[in-house]
Amino acid sequence: MWTAMFSSVEAGLIYAVMALGVYLSFRVLDFPDLTVDGSFVTGASVAAVMIVNGANPFAASAAALLAGFAAGVVTGLLHTKGKINPLLSGILMMIALYSINLRIMGKSNIPLLQEETVIKQMTAAWQQAGWDDVLNRAVSFTGFAPRTWAVLVAMAAVAVVVKGMVDWLLKTELGIAMRATGDNQPMVASFSANTDGLIIFGLGLSNALVAFSGALVAQYGGFSDIGMGIGMIVIGLASVIIGEALFGAHSVVRATWAVIGGAIVYRLILALALRVEFLETSDVKLITALIVMAALIVPNLWAAQKEKRRKRRKAEQLERGEAVAGAETNYKSV
């Protein structure tokens, strides 16, 4: 149980980077970008091929980031210059990337178990420093000791750094214009911001993060596979939506924390669901879809219930002849 939870949090933190990318396109730019399903694999493929060919795994991960940026830029160009509807631009790019990813890998699966990866290098450095013992002693009361804390700590650091950069970007002059583009596009043009350029740049950044996350997932899981991106956009949306529902999204700083939290919570729910006797690993996509549906529908039902109760309470108060806010005649409305 603890082990399953622990690896859920690890995975959640890696996928949080992808979810932050989805946050950029889906929430900031108001652009539901399906490119993600393809660019995630592009990142994994580029990193895997480079690592297999002896490249430094850190350099390979950086290259994955750039490849994702390029993919996002193409989607942005399709939408802004080609005047193609946002959903369709993403779908076109997703399907095109499927073939491109196969070209990059040369086959449908590249194993990385025997290769040097970012994860392995960091784990080795971490264990040399002997920090596992320290942390294990700290949690010894639970009777649980993971094989290493390195991945968890390193990925938490990566997620927080990426979050910090996203927060910073969205507060700059450029970032403010980008957010306004997603909020009220015609108005932004009247304040001399190039909305086409902002959309292209924003989608590039979004997919750069997604591809980077794909590269890390490939190194974490020990392989890159052509099918690993299927439904990735839904997982990203699940993280964003669960996070917002649970942790709120009043400000950018809050919203990006919520996205990281949502990514972890999603993995935990998934791990718990898979412990149900009846469900199998092949049901993961169905469970994901159900989680997103629940995350979208439940808050609405909740709000409706609350509103109903509030009105009923007010009606009862009126019947009892108590003072009720808004019920006295009021002529000084402005």
Next chain:
Amino acid sequence: MLELKRITKVFNEGTADEKIALGGIDLTLSPGDFVTVIGSNGAGKSTLMNIISGRLSPDTGEVWINGRNVTSLKEHARARYIGRVFQDPMAGTAPHMTIEENLALAYNRTKRRTLRFGVTKQKREWFRETLRTLHLGLEDRLTAKVGLLSGGERQALSLLMATFTKPDVLLLDEHTAALDPARAELVTELTKEIVAKHRLTTLMVTHNMEQAIRLGNRLIMMDGGQIIFAAEGKEKEELTVERLLAEFQRIRGSQFASDRAVLSQ
């Protein structure tokens, strides 16, 4: 400052729905001119605004701003010279962003956007000072989401955002039409104040003849894509709604078509 040279625009050319929106408009605004534009629906006022701002491009003719031919500049590039307020209070602001972020966006209208913070301590202080001129108490709500403001407050904020960077040309597109009379009056007064303070070259479209007469130093009346009547200086000052209606009838030989125009006299 603003110069329109023989602007024409035809919609749906060659079809049954063909409509000549602008039929050769010539108009020159000197620095500090405040021109009000009236006309019934379909007279071409909005098309004219959209062509000046670059949202539409004219079929023929040129737009010059400050001695520069801007006809081929895209809307966002041209916006460096133009401030604009729309009719819809929702159109001029970003509802899910805060008041200070909206102002920061507007602040960069004339400047290149960089990776420096959009809202700094220094700018915030300045935004506060500027907001105070609206007398709406918005200076104490810098971090409130704009979507929470009333229509009148949003329109006043839009006006401020369009003008506080002193544009070469200010375009007001029926910017008080969607407000209730009290709020419309407030925004009208603010407009008068701000335009006078910065001596802005302004073109204001309105359906309200009384407002068109009260504001500005020049008035033009449009109909069927043409300027059919213009008044300035003393002649403009002596105009009345009755005289404008009579003038329209004399020129066009028909009643002023728009019920809205009649209703809002």
